[in-house]
Amino acid sequence: VPTRVRMVVGNWKMHGSLALCREMVPAMASIAQPDTALVLCPPAPYLGEVARLAANTDVQCCAQNVADAHSGALTGEWSAGMLADLGCRYAIVGHSERRRHYHETDHMIAAKAQACLEAGITPIVCVGESWVQHQTGQTEVVLQHQLGTLLALPDWRRLIIAYEPVWAIGTGVAAQPDTVEAAHRYIRGRFATRDPIAGNSMTVLYGGSVNAENAMQLFALPDVDGALVGSASLQSDALMQIYTAA
Numbered sequence: 001v002p003t004r005v006r007m008v009v010g011n012w013k014m015h016g017s018l019a020l021c022r023e024m025v026p027a028m029a030s031i032a033q034p035d036t037a038l039v040l041c042p043p044a045p046y047l048g049e050v051a052r053l054a055a056n057t058d059v060q061c062c063a064q065n066v067a068d069a070h071s072g073a074l075t076g077e078w079s080a081g082m083l084a085d086l087g088c089r090y091a092i093v094g095h096s097e098r099r100r101h102y103h104e105t106d107h108m109i110a111a112k113a114q115a116c117l118e119a120g121i122t123p124i125v126c127v128g129e130s131w132v133q134h135q136t137g138q139t140e141v142v143l144q145h146q147l148g149t150l151l152a153l154p155d156w157r158r159l160i161i162a163y164e165p166v167w168a169i170g171t172g173v174a175a176q177p178d179t180v181e182a183a184h185r186y187i188r189g190r191f192a193t194r195d196p197i198a199g200n201s202m203t204v205l206y207g208g209s210v211n212a213e214n215a216m217q218l219f220a221l222p223d224v225d226g227a228l229v230g231s232a233s234l235q236s237d238a239l240m241q242i243y244t245a246a
């Protein structure tokens, strides 16, 4: 069973450039420590450059998406095995933007996570409720459903979960610490009903408007192991401050 890992994951989304890769990776490598993972998720065309620059440093490379198949006539897709070949260790799976704009379902997301596990890539699976679901008290029902599909995977113990309330992503307003802790405790508990030790050992990240100001408070929560950071991950000073808080 993997143990809980402290980690900060920077998701650039469809932003950045070759120049940003060449600025960011050495800057992050200068502060990264082996005990807290520092993971960068550039757009796919830059994965090779980031993987090359991050080799032999404590910075890790992560894809923002991955196919659910290992190879095939699937124009525009890339496999988890290809990511492993580059030296990437992680892939984000099921980000709310993928669910929303590319109609990814829980079933597709579980298949992508499975493909990652088979190729030795650790999937960082995003879950979380919408604003309406939050307002109407459905958070746990939504999480139960999203996690249920993942629990069907034989190797679910090796997943990393990112709790990302959709209403807190890109809004500048993170969820309140008590809301975050309650959701993380629920997520852990859901896995723990299957295997108490594994539930407690899984890495559960928070994502949604994490910045240099709120990072410390979020990382102090007992069931939060780190953060998935969007917009703040494009600025090296902000990402460095968040990483230092972890």
Ligand code: PEP
Binding pocket: 011, 013, 164, 168, 169, 170, 171, 172, 207, 208, 209, 210, 228, 229, 230, 231, 232
């Ligand atoms: C994200 O993209 O996963 C995210 C959390 O974005 P932001 O930090 O910008 O809210």
